[in-house]
Amino acid sequence: MNSPAGKAKAPDTSLEDIEVELFVRALKLRHGYDFSQYAPASLKRRVLQLAHAQDTGNVSELTTRLLHEPGFLSVALEGLSVPVSEMFRDPDVFLALREQVFPVLASYPQINIWQAGCAHGQEVYSLAILLEEAGLYERTQIYATDFNEAALQQAREGIYPAREAQLWSRNYLAAGGRHTLADYYSARYEFIKLDQRLNRHVIFANHNLVTDEVFCEAHLVLCRNVLIYFSDPLQDRTLALFRDSLVRGGFLCLGTRESLDFAPSASDFAPVDAARRIYRLGSRSAGRD
Amino acid sequence: MAAPQAIVIGCSAGGLTALEQLLAGLDPALPQAIAVCCHTGSANVDLMCELLAKYATLPVEEARERAPMRGGVIHVAPSGYHLLVETSRRFALSVDQRVSFARPSIDVLFESAAEAWREALVGVVLTGANSDGARGLLKVRQGGGVAIVQDPADAESPTMPTVALELAGADHCLPLADIAPLLNRLCLP
Ligand SMILES: C[S@@+](CC[C@H](N)C(=O)[O-])C[C@H]1O[C@@H](n2cnc3c(N)ncnc32)[C@H](O)[C@@H]1O
Numbered sequence: 014m015n016s017p018a019g020k021a022k023a024p025d026t027s028l029e030d031i032e033v034e035l036f037v038r039a040l041k042l043r044h045g046y047d048f049s050q051y052a053p054a055s056l057k058r059r060v061l062q063l064a065h066a067q068d069t070g071n072v073s074e075l076t077t078r079l080l081h082e083p084g085f086l087s088v089a090l091e092g093l094s095v096p097v098s099e100m101f102r103d104p105d106v107f108l109a110l111r112e113q114v115f116p117v118l119a120s121y122p123q124i125n126i127w128q129a130g131c132a133h134g135q136e137v138y139s140l141a142i143l144l145e146e147a148g149l150y151e152r153t154q155i156y157a158t159d160f161n162e163a164a165l166q167q168a169r170e171g172i173y174p175a176r177e178a179q180l181w182s183r184n185y186l187a188a189g190g191r192h193t194l195a196d197y198y199s200a201r202y203e204f205i206k207l208d209q210r211l212n213r214h215v216i217f218a219n220h221n222l223v224t225d226e227v228f229c230e231a232h233l234v235l236c237r238n239v240l241i242y243f244s245d246p247l248q249d250r251t252l253a254l255f256r257d258s259l260v261r262g263g264f265l266c267l268g269t270r271e272s273l274d275f276a277p278s279a280s281d282f283a284p285v286d287a288a289r290r291i292y293r294l295g296s297r298s299a300g301r302d
Numbered sequence: 303m304a305a306p307q308a309i310v311i312g313c314s315a316g317g318l319t320a321l322e323q324l325l326a327g328l329d330p331a332l333p334q335a336i337a338v339c340c341h342t343g344s345a346n347v348d349l350m351c352e353l354l355a356k357y358a359t360l361p362v363e364e365a366r367e368r369a370p371m372r373g374g375v376i377h378v379a380p381s382g383y384h385l386l387v388e389t390s391r392r393f394a395l396s397v398d399q400r401v402s403f404a405r406p407s408i409d410v411l412f413e414s415a416a417e418a419w420r421e422a423l424v425g426v427v428l429t430g431a432n433s434d435g436a437r438g439l440l441k442v443r444q445g446g447g448v449a450i451v452q453d454p455a456d457a458e459s460p461t462m463p464t465v466a467l468e469l470a471g472a473d474h475c476l477p478l479a480d481i482a483p484l485l486n487r488l489c490l491p
Contacts, residue, residue: 027417054386054414055396095398241367241383241395270380270395272367 032072033060039076044086046160047223048093050247056093063092087163094161095242096132099180100194101139102237103269104187109289110140110233111189114264115147118232124153127231127258129222130239131157134168135181138197139188140235141211146191150214156229158220165217171207178205222251227258234259237290238268245275252278256294265292306448306489307422308371308391309334310415312408312438314341314430316458318353320478324428325358325376327482332360334424334489335371337387339379339411341404341430347380354378367395371418379406386414402434412438421446424488426481427472428452430462440470448488450474450481 041047064072078085101107118124137157144150159165182194198205234255240248267290273279282292317340343350347364355362365377370392379385383395385406401407412425425442427435443449449472454460456477
């Protein structure tokens with residue numbers, strides 16, 4: 014039954030898996046970006062897509078370019094990051110924020126909101142609009158962060174394809190919007206540009222959830238559809254980071270299909286609206302006062 | 303050959319009706335874990351599960367992020383998210399770009415499931431008006447799994463089965479009514 018001593022058993026890992034692993038190692042060793050704790054299946058998919066988009070025959074060629082070609086890092090990060098978003102995605106979540114969270118936020122003289130993984134900024138503008146309509150925006154500071162610099166740049170500009178506007182307008186109304194979304198953007202050719210006044214209390218900054226630390230004291234952390242890309246331990250580390258960033262009683266809002274069942278740090282949070290993934294930092298947490 | 307341990311099913315236009323018939327015909331004793339990706343499912347996955355549960359002989363639930371793919375359960379991909387199976391055989395979700403205009407994409411489910419289950423997987427492509435699923439089915443076959451395609455002549459929308467047959471071929475190509483009985487034969491010990 015046993016293979017003879019000394020004879021190596023053929024490894025189970027496919028060639029593709031080996032190449033992806035080496036690519037991830039190169040990214041970390043050469044550039045300090047650590048993807049080793051990302052959920053493997055979708056990460057692999059994106060690495061293979063990047064190889065395809067770059068027209069390299071295989072992933073090893075990507076690795077070579079990563080090691081030797083200055084400037085290729087940003088291309089790689091762009092490919093691995095997934096800055097896919099919508100304005101008022103899951104409108105009922107924004108409605109719940111407005112109805113259940115804003116009244117509590119209103120009790121603070123200064124409101125800090127951290128939106129982690131802001132992608133192209135669609136959710137930042139959505140929040141700004143709702144805060145404005147609730148009369149809270151003047152005393153709000155939003156920190157919108159991502160580790161994809163190109164996405165952040167687009168977020169600052171707030172220019173989006175006009176074909177998205179119809180869906181976003183519907184979402185806005187379903188989220189309890191008081192006007193029409195068109196009041197907040199100007200349409201030019203094939204694009205819409207969000208009113209830059211909405212940016213006046215937003216700081217767009219580069220922050221990597223894998224390596225960077227707490228940088229603000231927040232009353233609300235909005236981090237939707239980012240943790241789905243992380244392995245259990247990284248998800249847990251990130252939740253601990255949010256806990257340490259939040260004031261006691263602060264709110265956390267995750268993506269509607271994100272599960273906390275595998276994260277010990279989740280026990281620091283109590284559900285406010287479980288279906289909409291809105292939680293509140295419990296008093297038994299180790300978070301700061 | 304090892305008995306299959308998991309079944310993945312993909313469908314698009316006409317898929318809900320086809321699923322109803324297929325799931326009604328499955329033997330309730332099937333121990334396999336089953337995952338379904340249907341483009342035209344309701345935006346509300348709870349509703350879709352409820353609807354399918356009316357016909358299915360096995361329990362129907364939404365496929366939840368990080369949860370294991372369990373035997374004897376039909377897991378349905380939530381709309382708006384790609385559904386993937388990790389090699390640990392737990393589910394993962396992503397909101398990556400649409401694949402062939404679809405999210406969830408059948409290719410994404412099948413390709414990841416093929417890596418997770420290899421020869422222990424059965425892939426089923428049903429009616430649909432696009433080409434999603436073909437590449438995924440190819441991956442299922444390359445991994446040593448079994449490929450089943452609904453006979454295009456029998457499908458409400460023949461495109462998806464046709465493209466799958468062209469790209470991947472199939473171990474079995476047959477009318478919808480015969481697919482559940484085949485799965486029961488292949489999958490019951
Ligand atoms: C799918 S988007 C989510 C966008 C938005 N929150 C939503 O739900 O519509 C995921 C974002 O997370 C960012 N991201 C991924 N890993 C990150 C990390 N380690 N640190 C910071 N941002 C990260 C990506 O760059 C991407 O913009």
